[in-house]
Amino acid sequence: MSENYFPLPADLPVPIDDGAATHLTDAALPDLVLSSTDGSAINLGRLSGLWVIYVYPMTGRPGIHLPDGWDGIPGARGCTPQSCSFRDHFSELGVLGAGVFGLSSQTTEYQLEARNRLHLPFELLSDTALRLESVLGLPTFTVAAMRLFKRLTLIAENGRIRKVFYPVFPPDQNAEEVLLWLREHAAD
Template sequence: MSLSELPPDLPAPVDDGAADHLIGCQLPAVVLTATGGEQVALAELEGLWVLYVYPMTGRPDEPLPDGWDRIPGARGCTPQACAFRDHHAELQALNAGVYGISTQSVADQYEAKMRLHLPFELLSDTGLLLGRSLQLPTFVITGRVLYRRLTLIADKGRVVKTFYPVFPPDENADQVIHWLRCHTVNAATVRDGRT
């Protein structure tokens, strides 16, 4: 099956409460390397940012780990990335930047960015610096610690919304855009004194 397709019988992840503490958290003083080579200091991000955290993007020249499709929430990184790619203009219109974050190497992420034609950068967190700072949920497969899929919306460096668990992953960009539109409308209403 293509990496861009989702099997019809994927097990859905359940909300185990592992992201409940994130609302209101400040982005930590963590610096991650982007696929373009620049260093991104998360604590210094200004404005509105969508940070989608994912386990790993598969490569067409390498098999997925044994049992990957049976791990709830593991499969779907490529469809999720492609959805954020396809909705990138809408996110820009909402003044939201996008970063994808995983524990994969910059080289693996660069391969995915080029192959999938992503208009945004992927950030490499091989040392799980963000995960340790924010106590992000993880799982282990074939001896590797990977992030569970979740999406954070940060405004002025503070987490204002989380999506966890994310399922199905190819609908996450739509969910984020819907929330941002409602959030923007509500903020404008309050500013203008309307109810």
Template sequence: MNQKNLLDVDWSKIPAPIDDGAATHLVGLKIPPVSLVATDDTSVTLSALRGRSVVFAYPRTGEPGKIALVDDWDMIPGARGCTPQTCSFRDLFAELKAVGAAHVFGLSTQSNAYQAEMASRLHLPFPVLSDEKLALTRALGLPTMEVAGLTLIKRLALIIDGGRITQVFYPVFPPDRNASDVLEWLKENRI
């Protein structure tokens, strides 16, 4: 399938993911000391960050005009919507910071080079982390799916306070509302 417009999605035609329980163990977990490369050419160790961090994870962003990973990508529950999710965090970035998010990161298993292109194209005010080697994904037991021989993180968002997960948003649907849901939670749960 040719992805003509990554932002214009009729969510009523896309299958919603179900809560398969794959994220229930995450609340309360301490983040392991795993360093990930970021699109701003830094190395980020989430466990070492002070304050509140918001990390939203997604399977795989696409590129306009490029062929999708698999023909039925849009019909895989939870697959479609990485760019709308990312853009929603971009658009609400200042508000997220204003209510206590010291750090905001995107996260996927795509390479840093791929993510850097996307971050530049979408004018992201925050870095995107690459877990290409699945170090953090495996250490935390993040929910994943296998597509075209690749292990991809299922869409979710984490609130991390002082190196410990305090809130998980999973499953996420529709993806373009994830940032506003996180923002509302942050407003109600200030630190």
């Protein structure tokens, strides 16, 4: 399924690496419980095995406008195409032994609508209080009086972050980058 409800404009500004995620490699995932779209509570610090956790600002909805200036914020646009890319590569990630979570500060109810509409075969996690900003130091930005996570992707194994993709651009190719990294580092 390669339905893409929000194609990316060709002239999006490219985000720069501001160093806001360099401290994350080799860090432990925190003992932090987040709500999941399946109704469960996921403790990041207790995840065992291999996990891809892609963190994004916010998904859009058909018929609802994104905040003014959204396309001009480097790295903001592309949450839905990124999610669709992980959906489309989900089985390949599974063959490599990786589970997938998407994560944003949007409510679980909001994310459940996106998960269902986009036919995502994995759960989305909600951190409405942006606890990962304070506990793990995830980078954020502010737009329209909302503080949102900057887009990044973590590969974690048995509770420790092995790889950080930051900045992620273009977001619709992030899943392919993750697959390439996993294939190259499978025996590490």
